[in-house]
Amino acid sequence: MQKNIFLLGIFIFLLSFQKEIIAQEKPSLVVGIVVDQMRYDYLTRYYERYGNDGFKRLLNEGYSLENAHFNYIPTYTAVGHTSIYTGATPDHHGIIGNNWYDKFLKKSIYCVDDSNYSSVGTDSDYGKKSPYRLATTTVTDQLLLAQNMRGKSIGIALKDRSAILPVGHTATAAYWYEGKDKGHFITSSFYRNDLPIWVTDFNKQQKAQYYTSKPWNTLYDIKTYKNSTADNSIFEGVFTGEELPIFPHDIPNLKKENGNLSIISETPFGNSITLDFAKAAIIGENLGKNKDTDFLAISFSSTDYVGHKYGVDAIETEDTYLRLDKDLADLLKFLDKEVGKGKYTVFLTADHGAIRVPAYLDSLKIPAKYFNTRKFKTFLDSVSTKHFKSTELVENFSNYQLFLDKEKITTLGLKLDDVAEIFANELINFETISKTVTAKTLRNTNFTKGILNVLQNGFHQKLSGDVLLIPNPGTISGKRTGTTHGSGFSYDTHVPIIFYGNGVKKGASKKHYEITDIAPTIANLLRIEAPNSTTGKIIEEVFK
Incomplete structure (x- = not known):
């Protein structure tokens, strides 16, 4: 009898201990990071130049999938962000491009345009957007559904599609950047009818004006950029008003002919202002401070703009990633302070890769x-x-x-x-x-x-x-300078996937995984249902 009582006591203790462990494992905040146009080899190519607190921290303390690929065509921005967060491919989720021909409307349409809603935070039409063309749920939708619509889900990016599609249909908000003479973040009445005070206060700081008030020079001595081709390359594009693609780029004097404050997108400082806004969102919305799990989806878009203009091998591209590394280090330290170490989970990936400039490859007798x-x-x-x-x-x-x-x-x-x-x-x-x-x-x-x-x-x-x-x-459409993407070949499909933080063990895998595996893996970590058209699988080896 005493033995049975003793065993029952142990059972009750283990059960309560298990519940406590489960409660501890659930993160207060999930941060999804998409680096637009990031090839996997940018992790290895620039590794020695990164600091210890950005990419290296994620790699050394998180779990890296070294052989992860997109599993569909076309590898475009809207499709990539959607597939990451739905765990599905375009044949299911319905976002088949950034723009595509609508055979019912008999015209080309843009993935998130929606005239049923009005702009919030601007007098232009740039806020008339919604995710209505997205046919499935996202992991962010599923999180809020599982919590009976408690918690918050927020998307942030320079690009509207990169802010809107990751957070799906139930988002608290999505914010994107409007350049030209504005230089601020806006949203759509799909989410809310006015900007929160914290967004208005952020816009008043005129950060875009600050970041575009100084030339873009290399972060380090330009002679140390050994991973890139020569600065003055015929395979690189230029800003309107520039004669040569060389440092320093005189951003203040180039603004007028390059979209005024829109020029920030084509510099590393577009990533920096995105980071600044993300930090403001964490504080302004008290993300990670509640009993329920919040989700913040951040997309760093400037890497794509810079890549398109200069290509895979340019010093400008290397410099952009070295600066992004510092921004990531800043973000992780900020999360440590505001949310708490061990209380948040991060995943980092890309929406597609990029091809080396075909004209450059052709000059080396490589078929392109x-x-x-x-x-x-x-x-x-x-x-x-x-x-x-x-x-x-x-x-x-x-x-x-x-x-x-x-x-x-x-x-x-x-x-x-x-x-x-x-x-x-x-x-x-x-x-x-x-x-x-x-x-x-x-x-x-x-x-x-x-x-x-x-x-x-x-x-x-x-x-x-x-x-x-x-x-x-090796074939693309377009100019003989800079790069693009869209194919199903490895240069466009092979991207980083790194999991880090709460519930994630240290390590790396060389197994083949697909981009659609991210959403079901995060859903499993959060112990919620995966998005409703998920075709990906749970990556078990990521978990502790």
């Missing part, structure tokens, strides 16, 4: 080309004329997708699937195209690996085009 839109249009018309005696069968070509004019095809007595197949068979012969596939094939065939599997994950039956094209590896 430019997709010539004008030549392609001529080729497309010749195919259409040859087979159908008409150039009016293609309604739109964008994002490497053909949208066919179904009414015209019917009028000519043709069948849509037959026309699509002819275009697919002919367009494969264009010089910079490596694969073509019809919507019918993607509907009826299950590709389980390779580039067609990645394309299929990005194909939305209702929204996508009738014929989809894949350019050759």
Whole structure:
């Protein structure tokens, strides 16, 4: 009898101890960090130059996935942010680009534009936004649902889409930057009808004016930037008004011809003002100070703007990451102080990578080309004329997708699937195209690996085009300076994923993981339901 009472006592003690441990493990605040256009190798390439308290702190004290990839095409900003937070690919969540052709409205649309709502904090239309085109829930939605709408979920970025899509439909707020002559953060009436006092106070500080009042010079002696090509490179872009892409960049005198306060986006200081605003949000909203878990989604966008202008190998890009490293160190120390060490969880990733400038690769005899839109249009018309005696069968070509004019095809007595197949068979012969596939094939065939599997994950039956094209590896559209992204090749898909803080162990993995694994992993950490269309898996090895 005494033995049974003793065992019962131990059981009750262990049960209460387990409950206490569970209560301790749940973070007060989750901070999701997306670094726009961050290739994985920026972690290793600049590692020796980083300080100990930014990227290195996350790597050395957190859990890093070294072989993580996006698993769909197209690798664009809106799609990336959405897939990270939904745990789903575009075939489920419905955000198939930044912009795409809407075959029902017969026009190109932008992913978060919504005229049903008004701007808050500005007299322009730049705040008329919402996440209504997002067809699924996000992990941030699921957190608030699990807490009976208690807690707060806030998105912050320079870009509207990068602030809005991560925090889904139930967010407390999303804030983004308006440049030009404004230089402040705004929102939409989708979230609220006025700016909180803390946002108004922040905007009054005129931080954008401060950051753009001085030249952009290198953080360290320019001779120490050995990981980058020479400063004056023909493969780099320039600001309007500059003759050469060299330091220092005279930001105060370049503002007038480069969008005034919008210029901050194309400098490392766009990340700094984002950090400043995030810190103001943590204090102003008391994030991490309540019984329920809060969520802060931060996107650092300047890395993308700088990358597009200068490319992967520029000193400007290296300098931007060295400065971002200091900003991350600042953020982590701030979280230690305001929320408390061990009381918050962070994950850091990117929305896509980037290709090295094809013109630079070509100069090194590495296969790399430019997709010539004008030549392609001529080729497309010749195919259409040859087979159908008409150039009016293609309604739109964008994002490497053909949208066919179904009414015209019917009028000519043709069948849509037959026309699509002819275009697919002919367009494969264009010089910079490596694969073509019809919507019918993607509907009826299950590709389980390779580039067609990645394309299929990005194909939305209702929204996508009738014929989809894949350019050759190393091929982009655009100028011969700077870089871009969008493909399903490794330079665009391989990105960092690091988990850090509450509930996360130290370590690293070389296993293959996908970007859609982040949301279910965070959901499991928080012990909530994953987003409703999640296809990713829980990364068990991340947890303590």
